[in-house]
Amino acid sequence: MIQRIDLRGRRLSRRALLDILPRPDLGVDEAVHVVEPILHDVRTGGAAALRALAERLDGVRPEHLRVPKAALDTALAELDPAVRAALEEAIRRVRIVHAAQLPADHSTELAPGAVVRQRWIPVQRVGLYVPGGLAVYPSSVIMNVVAAQEAGVPGLAVASPPQKDHGGLPHPTILAACALLGVDEVYAVGGAQAIAMFAYGAVGSEPQDGEVLCDPVDVVTGPGNVYVATAKRLVRGVVGIDAEAGPTEIAVLADATADPGHVALDLISQAEHDPLAASVLVTPSAELAGAVEARLVDLASATKHTTRVAQALGGRQSAIVLVDDVAAGLEVVDAYGAEHLEIQTEDAAAVAAQVRNAGAVFVGPWSPVSLGDYMAGSNHVLPTGGSAHFASGLGVHSFLKSVQVIEYTREALAEVADGIVAVANDEDLPAHGEAVRGRFH
Structure with missing residues (x-):
C-alpha cells in the first residue's frame, strides 16, 4: 500500500534528500492557463462572471452571491448543539493563543532627540477563503477569522463555494461558523474566482447585488485546491497572500517506543483529506515500520473514505x-x-526542540495532528510543499504590517549630518546630502 524508502547507511545532503523524499505533483504551472481566463473574466465581468463560473464549475447558479443575513442566522439556529459547543470552545482556545501573538510597539532612542518607533498596524480589509470540496471546514473559518480579528483588522470577508445541495449557498456549517464569529460579509463564491473577486473587487450586475458586490481586499488567506493556489500566485503583488497552499501533509518521526496504532491512525487522518495528501513516516525501527504497515492495511479498509485514503x-x-x-x-x-x-x-x-523546519510540531503520543486541526488553540493554516523552510503558519502577523516612525530634533540631525553627506556623495546622490545640509543654512 505505501512505498518504502531505505536511507540506512546513507548520509545525504539536503539537496539529495529533496530529490528522494516524496512529494505530490501539484500542477500549479499547468493550472495557469485555466486560471488566467478566470481572473480576467471576474475582473471585467464582476457578478455576472461569478454567476456564470459558479454554474459551470460548481453546478449551481447562486441567486445570492452575497449570503443574506437571514441565511447566516438560520444556519446558526439550526446548528447541532454539540457541534456548536465544540466550535465555541475551539474559538475560545484559538482566540487566547492568537491574542498572545500580538507584537508590541516599541521606541528606540539612539541619542538625545533621535527616536525611531516601530508600530504594528493591521491591514484594512482581508478576504478569507474557506474550501468546500471533499470536506466541510468550519474549523478553517475559525482559523482565518480569529487570527484576523485578534490582529485588529476592521474589514473581514469570507468566501466559500456555493453548494448545489444547499440552494447555491455555502455549506450551512460554514455559515453557522461565520455567524458565531460575527462575520456577516460572506460570499457564495469558490475556487480561483473567489481569489479574483477579493483581489480586484466585483461590481454587481443584478438588482440584488447593489452597485458594488465586493470591494477589493489587502490580504487573501486560506487553503484551497491547485486552482486556488495558482490564483493566489497570480494575484500576489496586487494583494498580499499567506501562502500557495498545496495538499495537506504529515510527517511522523518515530522510534521503537512509538505505538504503531497511533502512528497509523495519524497517517490515515491526513490521507482522508485528499488523494494527493502526503503521509510520511520516518523511523530507525524496521519493526515499527512493519507494524505500522500492517495497521495501515487494517485501518484503511475500515475507515469511511477508504478509496481516498488508499489513493493517498x-x-x-x-x-x-x-x-x-x-x-x-x-x-x-x-x-x-x-x-x-x-x-x-x-x-x-x-x-x-531540535526541529528547524515544520509548519507545526506535535510532541509526544497525546498531541496528534487532529488536535491542532480543531482544539489545540494553534492555527491549522500551515505552509505546505516544503515552504516551511521559509514560511510560517497563519497568525496575527499575517494581517499586520510594520511601520517605522522616525523623529529627530535639529540637534540630533546635526550630529549625523556629516555622515549622511559623506555616504550620499559616495553613492553619487549629492542631492540627498543637500537635503540635510540645506536645513542648517
Whole structure:
C-alpha cells in the first residue's frame, strides 16, 4: 500500500534528500492557463462572471452571491448543539493563543532627540477563503477569522463555494461558523474566482447585488485546491497572500517506543483529506515500520473514505522512510519541511526542540495532528510543499504590517549630518546630502 524508502547507511545532503523524499505533483504551472481566463473574466465581468463560473464549475447558479443575513442566522439556529459547543470552545482556545501573538510597539532612542518607533498596524480589509470540496471546514473559518480579528483588522470577508445541495449557498456549517464569529460579509463564491473577486473587487450586475458586490481586499488567506493556489500566485503583488497552499501533509518521526496504532491512525487522518495528501513516516525501527504497515492495511479498509485514503497512501507522495537513528531522522524531516510534524520518540520534547523546519510540531503520543486541526488553540493554516523552510503558519502577523516612525530634533540631525553627506556623495546622490545640509543654512 505505501512505498518504502531505505536511507540506512546513507548520509545525504539536503539537496539529495529533496530529490528522494516524496512529494505530490501539484500542477500549479499547468493550472495557469485555466486560471488566467478566470481572473480576467471576474475582473471585467464582476457578478455576472461569478454567476456564470459558479454554474459551470460548481453546478449551481447562486441567486445570492452575497449570503443574506437571514441565511447566516438560520444556519446558526439550526446548528447541532454539540457541534456548536465544540466550535465555541475551539474559538475560545484559538482566540487566547492568537491574542498572545500580538507584537508590541516599541521606541528606540539612539541619542538625545533621535527616536525611531516601530508600530504594528493591521491591514484594512482581508478576504478569507474557506474550501468546500471533499470536506466541510468550519474549523478553517475559525482559523482565518480569529487570527484576523485578534490582529485588529476592521474589514473581514469570507468566501466559500456555493453548494448545489444547499440552494447555491455555502455549506450551512460554514455559515453557522461565520455567524458565531460575527462575520456577516460572506460570499457564495469558490475556487480561483473567489481569489479574483477579493483581489480586484466585483461590481454587481443584478438588482440584488447593489452597485458594488465586493470591494477589493489587502490580504487573501486560506487553503484551497491547485486552482486556488495558482490564483493566489497570480494575484500576489496586487494583494498580499499567506501562502500557495498545496495538499495537506504529515510527517511522523518515530522510534521503537512509538505505538504503531497511533502512528497509523495519524497517517490515515491526513490521507482522508485528499488523494494527493502526503503521509510520511520516518523511523530507525524496521519493526515499527512493519507494524505500522500492517495497521495501515487494517485501518484503511475500515475507515469511511477508504478509496481516498488508499489513493493517498499509495501515491508517490507518501512513504515509510527508514533511517539509521533519530538524529538521521531529524535531518530527513528538516529537509522535508512538513506542514505537520509529529515527534513520537523517546524524550520527544528534546527531539522536537531540535526541529528547524515544520509548519507545526506535535510532541509526544497525546498531541496528534487532529488536535491542532480543531482544539489545540494553534492555527491549522500551515505552509505546505516544503515552504516551511521559509514560511510560517497563519497568525496575527499575517494581517499586520510594520511601520517605522522616525523623529529627530535639529540637534540630533546635526550630529549625523556629516555622515549622511559623506555616504550620499559616495553613492553619487549629492542631492540627498543637500537635503540635510540645506536645513542648517
